Amino acid sequence: MPDWSRFAEIIHANRRFAVTCHIRPDCDALGSSLAMAAMLESLGKEVLICVPFAIPPNYAFIDPGNKFKQLGVDVTAEEIDTYDVLIVLDTTAWAQLGNMSDVIRTTKARKLVIDHHVSGDDLRAELFKDSNAESTGSLIVEAADALGVPLTPEMARAVFVAVATDTGWFRFSSTTAETFRLAGRLVGAGAVPSQLYKELYEKDTLARLQLIGRCMARVKTDLDGRLIHTHIDRADFDAVGAHPADSEDIINMMLSVAGTEVAVILVEQKAGGFKISFRSRCELDCSQLAGQFGGGGHKKAAGAFIEEPLESAQTKVLDAARAAMQ
Numbered sequence: 001m002p003d004w005s006r007f008a009e010i011i012h013a014n015r016r017f018a019v020t021c022h023i024r025p026d027c028d029a030l031g032s033s034l035a036m037a038a039m040l041e042s043l044g045k046e047v048l049i050c051v052p053f054a055i056p057p058n059y060a061f062i063d064p065g066n067k068f069k070q071l072g073v074d075v076t077a078e079e080i081d082t083y084d085v086l087i088v089l090d091t092t093a094w095a096q097l098g099n100m101s102d103v104i105r106t107t108k109a110r111k112l113v114i115d116h117h118v119s120g121d122d123l124r125a126e127l128f129k130d131s132n133a134e135s136t137g138s139l140i141v142e143a144a145d146a147l148g149v150p151l152t153p154e155m156a157r158a159v160f161v162a163v164a165t166d167t168g169w170f171r172f173s174s175t176t177a178e179t180f181r182l183a184g185r186l187v188g189a190g191a192v193p194s195q196l197y198k199e200l201y202e203k204d205t206l207a208r209l210q211l212i213g214r215c216m217a218r219v220k221t222d223l224d225g226r227l228i229h230t231h232i233d234r235a236d237f238d239a240v241g242a243h244p245a246d247s248e249d250i251i252n253m254m255l256s257v258a259g260t261e262v263a264v265i266l267v268e269q270k271a272g273g274f275k276i277s278f279r280s281r282c283e284l285d286c287s288q289l290a291g292q293f294g295g296g297g298h299k300k301a302a303g304a305f306i307e308e309p310l311e312s313a314q315t316k317v318l319d320a321a322r323a324a325m326q
Helices: 004-013 027-042 057-062 100-106 136-147 153-166 177-188 193-201 206-217 234-240 250-254 286-291 310-325
Strands: 016-021 046-051 068-070 085-089 110-115 126-129 220-222 227-232 262-268 274-280 301-306
Touching: 004 110, 004 126, 004 136, 016 027, 027 046, 027 057, 027 085, 027 136, 027 153, 085 100, 110 136, 136 153, 136 177, 153 177, 153 193, 206 227, 206 234, 206 250, 227 250, 227 310, 250 262, 250 274, 262 310, 274 286, 274 310, 286 301, 286 310, 301 310
Parallel strands: 016 046, 016 085, 046 068, 085 110, 110 126, 227 262
Antiparallel strands: 220 227, 262 274, 274 301
């Protein structure tokens, strides 16, 4: 359990805060960043959200105030170094920090990490981590409570998106009774689930639907149907005009096939190499499997990156998955 009294002590003792999160952002990373910034601003703090990416178009609705600033485009590393505290959200892995990693390594600012993932690296930061939490967003609420900050509609919307997406809209095994209590509290504070669901899941582009079709057309199963896998390459994105974020959540669709226990998808990155995603609905620990490739995450969901051509990448990743499932 994080020491939130210690966290509150640090917050009260400082004035200027920079907030960042991981590359290839999901809604937990984005929502947690916005909620943290809103919480700090309510205390009269100066806050900068500086991230190593541009917000994916399908997630732009999360940030109507354009609070996210991109490192190297909107803000420099030198500017970040003038802040008192740098808070890293939703990751403890150097590989997930992109060009923010150099800033984090060299900054004179005090460094804090709030995260709920099992695995991670030593960022030489003070940790506020709980791997039992279903999302980093829920930890932001715990921090707000420790600071006596009431939930505003802005915070509630950001955290609801974080919690709902990281639990698969409350269907993953990480969902608990406490998750639903938190969701109710967020709705009471101003989050509108129907509106947020529409923004997330009912505004697909034709390009995304076509990308899903190309990806699903090459799905294969192994181990008598227990292992299901596929891949997406750059040519798929280019052929349909899809954005990298359009590949999100496709892996969860694969687990809808009866009899499947583990899903694997390799997605080619623009700069080369493949992002690997693992999902499990059995005893296999995805974080340990991802760890074989320098990645990490949760027991039921994890990811990594492999810098190899498709054929050799598939062979190594699927061989590792088969071995873990024996």
